[in-house]
Amino acid sequence: MTSSTERSERAPAPIFAFPFRVGRALAFHELRERTRDRWVLVISALFALLASAVGLYGRSAEGNAAAITGPSLVTLASLFVPLVALALGYDAIVGERERNTLGLLLSMPVARTEVIVGKFVGRALALCLAVGLGLGAAMLAAAPGEARTLAALLGPTMALGLAFVSVGLLVSTLVSRQSTAASVVVAIWFLFVFFYDLGLLAILVATEGAIGDELVSSLVVGNPTGLYRVSLLASLGGENALTDLGLDVSLPSASARGAIWCAWIFGPIALSAAALSRRALR
Amino acid sequence: MQRLTLEDVAVRFGRIEALRGTSLELRAGEVFLLAGPNGAGKSTLIRVLLGLVAPTRGTLRVDGAPVRADRAFRARLGYLPESVAFSESSTGREVVSFFAAARGAPKKRIDEVLERVGLADARSRLVRGYSRGMRQRLGLAVALVAPCELLVLDEPTGGLDQDALTLLWSVLDEHRAAGCVVLLASHEIALLESRVDRLGLLARGQLVALGDPTSLRERAALPVRVKVAPRADADRDALVRALERVGTFAPVRGARALELDVQPSRLLELLDLDAAHRAGIADLQIVPPPFDEVYRRLLSEAA
Numbered sequence: 001m002t003s004s005t006e007r008s009e010r011a012p013a014p015i016f017a018f019p020f021r022v023g024r025a026l027a028f029h030e031l032r033e034r035t036r037d038r039w040v041l042v043i044s045a046l047f048a049l050l051a052s053a054v055g056l057y058g059r060s061a062e063g064n065a066a067a068i069t070g071p072s073l074v075t076l077a078s079l080f081v082p083l084v085a086l087a088l089g090y091d092a093i094v095g096e097r098e099r100n101t102l103g104l105l106l107s108m109p110v111a112r113t114e115v116i117v118g119k120f121v122g123r124a125l126a127l128c129l130a131v132g133l134g135l136g137a138a139m140l141a142a143a144p145g146e147a148r149t150l151a152a153l154l155g156p157t158m159a160l161g162l163a164f165v166s167v168g169l170l171v172s173t174l175v176s177r178q179s180t181a182a183s184v185v186v187a188i189w190f191l192f193v194f195f196y197d198l199g200l201l202a203i204l205v206a207t208e209g210a211i212g213d214e215l216v217s218s219l220v221v222g223n224p225t226g227l228y229r230v231s232l233l234a235s236l237g238g239e240n241a242l243t244d245l246g247l248d249v250s251l252p253s254a255s256a257r258g259a260i261w262c263a264w265i266f267g268p269i270a271l272s273a274a275a276l277s278r279r280a281l282r
Numbered sequence: 283m284q285r286l287t288l289e290d291v292a293v294r295f296g297r298i299e300a301l302r303g304t305s306l307e308l309r310a311g312e313v314f315l316l317a318g319p320n321g322a323g324k325s326t327l328i329r330v331l332l333g334l335v336a337p338t339r340g341t342l343r344v345d346g347a348p349v350r351a352d353r354a355f356r357a358r359l360g361y362l363p364e365s366v367a368f369s370e371s372s373t374g375r376e377v378v379s380f381f382a383a384a385r386g387a388p389k390k391r392i393d394e395v396l397e398r399v400g401l402a403d404a405r406s407r408l409v410r411g412y413s414r415g416m417r418q419r420l421g422l423a424v425a426l427v428a429p430c431e432l433l434v435l436d437e438p439t440g441g442l443d444q445d446a447l448t449l450l451w452s453v454l455d456e457h458r459a460a461g462c463v464v465l466l467a468s469h470e471i472a473l474l475e476s477r478v479d480r481l482g483l484l485a486r487g488q489l490v491a492l493g494d495p496t497s498l499r500e501r502a503a504l505p506v507r508v509k510v511a512p513r514a515d516a517d518r519d520a521l522v523r524a525l526e527r528v529g530t531f532a533p534v535r536g537a538r539a540l541e542l543d544v545q546p547s548r549l550l551e552l553l554d555l556d557a558a559h560r561a562g563i564a565d566l567q568i569v570p571p572p573f574d575e576v577y578r579r580l581l582s583e584a585a
Binding site: 021022024025026028029032033036037099100101103104105106107108109110111280281282 | 295300326329332333334335336353354356357359361363364365366367368369371372376380381383384385386424
């Protein structure tokens with residue numbers, strides 16, 4: 001039984017009761033925590049450093065900056081941003097579980113979906129800061145005329161990062177140990193960033209190209225890293241850029257690309273929420 | 283909340299039956315201790331109350347009405363998990379601040395509760411610099427940051443020094459006086475015996491003993507230790523023979539000490555000793571068995 005005195009200690013009800021109270025608190029808490037995470041800081045700083053180096057290099061290539069800075073940054077971001085994002089996402093739930101704070105968190109008046117969304121939002125904001133810092137550094141270092149082109153990379157690069165934060169979150173929800181989550185996300189990074197294209201190439205060689213261009217194109221853009229690369233290279237270099245690079249890939253429509261990004265960003269979040277909701281905390 | 287009742291609650295994890303139809307009533311204004319060996323089902327029972335584990339059967343009732351451990355129910359409870367490890371890169375104040383925001387407690391409550399648990403001076407330090415006892419105090423601050431009707435403390439005494447234990451006792455007393463239901467789970471039953479109103483012993487997912495500490499002592503019917511100090515001029519052999527009729531001698535630790543185990547029902551027979559024998563006794567102490575032994579006896583009875 002709570003005494004009336006104690007009841008009065010609760011915060012006054014807001015005029016417009018805004019839901020998602022725990023989620024908001026969690027998102028803010030997560031953002032603050034991630035900005036103190038040494039691994040995230042180191043990888044983000046390295047990305048910013050290399051991005052600014054790319055910008056400077058493009059600036060030095062007089063008259064050819066457009067052909068160097070943008071594509072080089074895309075390649076750099078396709079390596080680093082998934083790594084930063086996975087480092088941000090992999091311990092979201094399993095870390096709480098190992099520290100015995102997940103039960104405490106879920107014992108509060110909060111839906112488990114809200115916990116997942118709060119975790120994602122906080123870590124996504126941290127990712128956006130890291131991407132903004134990296135690309136911002138590149139823009140400052142690049143030739144003055146390049147800044148606008150590079151600014152166009154922000155949205156897709158953030159989308160790429162959000163997809164991998166979401167994948168990291170899913171891994172974090174499904175496994176029981178943080179060390180397992182770390183191993184799984186490293187494997188995912190290698191798979192999506194390096195081995196996926198090699199695997200496709202191996203399939204093409206093995207089947208002597210019999211699997212068809214449509215299927216190859218679908219498989220390339222089905223990987224968020226592939227989608228990021230081909231859509232930005234096409235956007236930076238014009239319609240024939242992919243052919244010039246020897247990539248026989250047909251780019252899906254803007255709406256199809258948006259749908260693929262949404263699937264990669266929101267799909268794992270939904271799966272994480274479903275997994276956490278079904279899971280008993282033993 | 284006047285009564286919180288668990289009715290025939292069972293929980294199964296695959297092949298493991300963690301709780302086998304446990305029924306328990308917790309009352310407002312009482313401190314209840316849940317004890318039992320590892321794997322007995324204490325944590326599972328707590329997790330059912332917290333809504334972290336759905337029971338495979340059974341009912342949770344508040345004041346007789348069936349309830350679910352949903353958001354509305356969880357808004358009424360405070361919880362200290364066992365061995366909780368808050369983020370090392372946050373300050374104590376940031377940790378409490380997050381849980382205060384999440385539970386809708388006013389900001390002024392953050393510093394109040396840190397003051398209450400004795401962490402006011404350490405509020406701005408990172409948790410990684412906290413000792414084990416300070417971390418436990420921080421956990422207590424989180425549990426107390428918002429008012430609650432049900433306070434659940436899982437192994438609350440771990441790592442606490444005497445000052446912190448005094449703090450914990452005062453927290454228990456305050457919540458008892460405020461009419462809260464307080465549920466503790468702990469292995470430190472001897473330490474907590476005098477601080478709780480009732481306790482329940484769980485073994486293999488079932489409640490095997492329930493009652494206040496005195497009634498459980500009576501149920502265990504363990505002998506009490508009687509320490510007799512004979513006078514220097516007493517006839518020691520005659521005194522030993524007389525005492526042997528009342529109890530069983532325990533191994534003697536000192537040259538002059540006589541220690542015997544006596545069933546509580548036979549204690550009054552000590553008064554029937556001959557006047558000569560009584561005159562030979564310089565001092566007599568009656569020491570009840572430690573509660574750990576009561577606990578072991580009750581568990582072995584259940585087995």
